Amino acid sequence: MMKIVQCVPNFSEGRDLEKVEEIVSVLKNKEGFKLVSYEPDKDYNRTVVTLLGNPNDIIEALIPFTKKCLDLIDMNHQTGEHSRMGAIDVIPFIPIQDTTMDECVEYANTVAKKINEEFSIPIFMYAEAANIKARVKLPNIRKGEFEGMKEKIKLEKWYPDYGNAEIHPTFGVIGVGARIPLIAYNIDLDTENTKRTGFIARTIRFSSGGYRFIQAGPVFLESRGHTQVTMNILDYTKNPIYRVLEAVKMEARRYNINVPSCELVGLIPKTALLKTIKYYFQVEGRDFNEDMSLEEITKYSIEYIGFRDFDKSKIIEANI
Structure with a gap:
């Protein structure tokens, strides 16, 4: 049986549909996984992307996806009804078929390390992938949002799991996790x-x-x-x-x-x-x-x- 995970990256743009299309373009028609849907919402100013398929292929595709978000979204000028802390706010992995939660934790850490090394974007691990109890619940990490994270991340208890204790100036930070279907x-x-x-x-x-x-x-x-x-x-x-x-x-x-x-x-x-x-x-x-x-x-x-x-x-x- 083939390993299948669901991955649901949420990015902080839901109003400029040209930008949304350009960002998700790097996820379309790829081998190994399916872009099931992407749902932009202009009130939330957020797009929820749903991917389903081979975890390793999804991980590789998330690198150019992150680059698109980095190039096209400046969090200093982003507002919306949904709380957020980065141009990509979260990347959760969910076990679906022939995949364990422990494996999803490994996938989460793999992509977190790759994104940080490539783009110097700080990463917080959450849910089943959390390394610290206070970070299991995503709202605890996200509290203060992008604007508050500039100072929050400098506190020792909120040093990121990957990267330096300083937000990316235009991108912010990302929460990467593993969880059951939410x-x-x-x-x-x-x-x-x-x-x-x-x-x-x-x-x-x-x-x-x-x-x-x-x-x-x-x-x-x-x-x-x-x-x-x-x-x-x-x-x-x-x-x-x-x-x-x-x-x-x-x-x-x-x-x-x-x-x-x-x-x-x-x-x-x-x-x-x-x-x-x-x-x-x-x-x-x-x-x-x-x-x-x-x-x-x-x-x-x-x-x-x-x-x-x-x-x-x-x-x-x-x-x-």
Whole structure:
């Protein structure tokens, strides 16, 4: 069986689509891996790239990809709704097929070393690849963002894992890690009130007393004219989509706010969708079939979860 990893580099440009296209051009039509998707968002000013395939081929392609980001993005002039600390903010590796987490940690360290040696960009290792406990959680590293990192990196406790204790002046720093599949999931709220959206986000966010494995916050999407509870579900086996969706709907009712739709950024494991579809089938007293097709899973995900801009290609198993 062939080794397959998912790699999800996020870079800090989502408005200038010509730049986005030039950056991702070095990842297209390559041997050994597939560029599954790239999703620019002008409100977040960020593009999420999803790669799937042979880890060594992905690692080699990330070097010219980094060079493109270095040439085209100056973080001194970059703003957006999403927190960020570098022109490439993160590069996580996720085991998918015939690959262990320990191997993904090795891949993460290999690419971190290569990028630092080639471009003198400092690297912080996070999640399963973290060397220091305080760096397991990405928000701990990213706190202060690009602007604050200029001084933060000089503190001994925040020396980078690779490189000198000084940010690259235009690029910043990168977080490189290894993790289980994370679900980047956003719930649309039919309101422009970010304060109320923030109250709702706090009820589900673990750090403020909500659900474990949930990171969440409010954001206003100017292009769509409404807010979102934007979140990462770090372990969908412990807290599935339906639980956070129903909690947000319940909290939104107290403010008479509708929840019209949801958004998925990147890919999602089939089992994560089946877990939530099963819940709604049970609510309605319907017979549930674990072996439903990807087409059926897509249909019911749109029906019950309310995904917009969603199709079969967003499911990991459809791309293997």
